Amino acid sequence: MSQLWSKALHELAPYTPGEQPQDQPYIKLNTNENPYPPSQHVISAINEFDKTRLRRYPDPDSSRLKQALAERYQLSIENVFVGNGSDEVLAVAFAAFFRQSLPLLYPSISYSFYPVFCKLHQIRSIETPLNPDFSIETNSLLQENGGIVIANPNAPTSLALPLSEIERLCSIHPDSVILIDEAYIDFGGESAITLINDYPNLLVIQTFSKSRSLAGMRIGYAMGSRELIDGLDRVKNSFNSYPIDMLAETAALASLEDEDSYQENLKKIINTRQRLSEELKKLGFAVLPSATNFVFTRPPDGNAETLYQSLKNNGILIRYFNLPQIDDYLRISIGTDDEIDQFLSTLTPLIKSGN
Numbered sequence: 001m002s003q004l005w006s007k008a009l010h011e012l013a014p015y016t017p018g019e020q021p022q023d024q025p026y027i028k029l030n031t032n033e034n035p036y037p038p039s040q041h042v043i044s045a046i047n048e049f050d051k052t053r054l055r056r057y058p059d060p061d062s063s064r065l066k067q068a069l070a071e072r073y074q075l076s077i078e079n080v081f082v083g084n085g086s087d088e089v090l091a092v093a094f095a096a097f098f099r100q101s102l103p104l105l106y107p108s109i110s111y112s113f114y115p116v117f118c119k120l121h122q123i124r125s126i127e128t129p130l131n132p133d134f135s136i137e138t139n140s141l142l143q144e145n146g147g148i149v150i151a152n153p154n155a156p157t158s159l160a161l162p163l164s165e166i167e168r169l170c171s172i173h174p175d176s177v178i179l180i181d182e183a184y185i186d187f188g189g190e191s192a193i194t195l196i197n198d199y200p201n202l203l204v205i206q207t208f209s210k211s212r213s214l215a216g217m218r219i220g221y222a223m224g225s226r227e228l229i230d231g232l233d234r235v236k237n238s239f240n241s242y243p244i245d246m247l248a249e250t251a252a253l254a255s256l257e258d259e260d261s262y263q264e265n266l267k268k269i270i271n272t273r274q275r276l277s278e279e280l281k282k283l284g285f286a287v288l289p290s291a292t293n294f295v296f297t298r299p300p301d302g303n304a305e306t307l308y309q310s311l312k313n314n315g316i317l318i319r320y321f322n323l324p325q326i327d328d329y330l331r332i333s334i335g336t337d338d339e340i341d342q343f344l345s346t347l348t349p350l351i352k353s354g355n
């Protein structure tokens with residue numbers, strides 16, 4: 001804290017990403033990145049990019065990328081917004097839509113950036129409880145509100161919410177923006193994009209970070225009615241005119257052109273997820289049915305923190321959340337088959353010896 005800071009800065013509670021320790025090489029299964037590199041087509045597009053162009057500003061509207069996304073999702077370009085990672089798109093959306101007198105609603109266990117954005121934009125919020133099985137309790141989202149945010153599939157629980165529930169919320173609350181954060185949708189679950197033309201209050205946010213192996217490029221996007229996209233543009237153009245740099249746009253366009261590698265990559269991760277879930281169950285873990293690129297699981301003795309620490313001592317990083325209701329669970333990102341094999345061969349003796 002510093003006297004030089006503005007008053008509001010003292011009130012912030014910044015987000016802490018998963019740890020990236022440098023003391024030894026780790027098998028990193030703690031930040032839900034894609035374990036596989038971007039496809040050769042994407043890498044070639046970046047290599048072939050004419051670097052002399054970098055002296056110019058990029059297209060402030062990222063029209064080519066928006067057009068490519070509109071075509072892929074059968075929308076019009078006016079229904080698409082792009083930003084520097086979906087975290088930035090979320091921050092813009094919170095600023096655009098949720099500074100209301102009524103509180104924003106979101107489930108109590110969800111992406112931990114949502115309360116951070118609320119603090120940043122001074123948004124009042126209510127965290128609604130989950131069902132005991134960790135599914136989202138949509139009845140608690142029926143109350144009056146100034147907006148609703150749902151990660152679907154949810155993080156870190158990995159569970160998908162049926163589209164019918166999202167549609168119910170959109171139709172019950174026509175005067176609220178319903179924001180669906182679909183960072184993991186490509187790994188399972190039903191996307192709400194199909195509802196966009198029916199519900200002008202629905203905003204769907206996705207990212208190139210997870211399913212498209214481009215976390216390092218920072219590309220996220222939102223899709224919704226023209227009315228909502230215009231609202232996002234107003235904030236964006238008051239804040240950052242050029243969120244997508246030229247290399248990021250090049251990589252994103254190449255990724256959208258290469259549907260085959262993308263599908264193959266998804267299939268591999270889903271197969272590994274299945275195998276990991278089964279092996280964990282054999283060891284006595286409770287494993288939630290994942291629709292994401294990670295699993296959320298409870299060790300047989302419930303001592304998640306000790307197991308997290310023992311794995312870290314053995315060079316494997318997973319995510320432990322010291323939070324009520326989930327402090328006996330662990331989140332394990334899906335790695336390559338090799339990484340998951342090494343994880344399992346380190347884990348098995350720890351479980352059999354009681355850590």
Ligand SMILES: *Cc1c(COP(=O)(O)O)cnc(C)c1O
Nearest residue numbers: 085086087111151183207209220
């Ligand atoms: C990873 C993640 C994001 C952020 O992704 P970026 O596009 O890399 O900023 C947003 N929401 C959820 C739920 C995530 O897990």
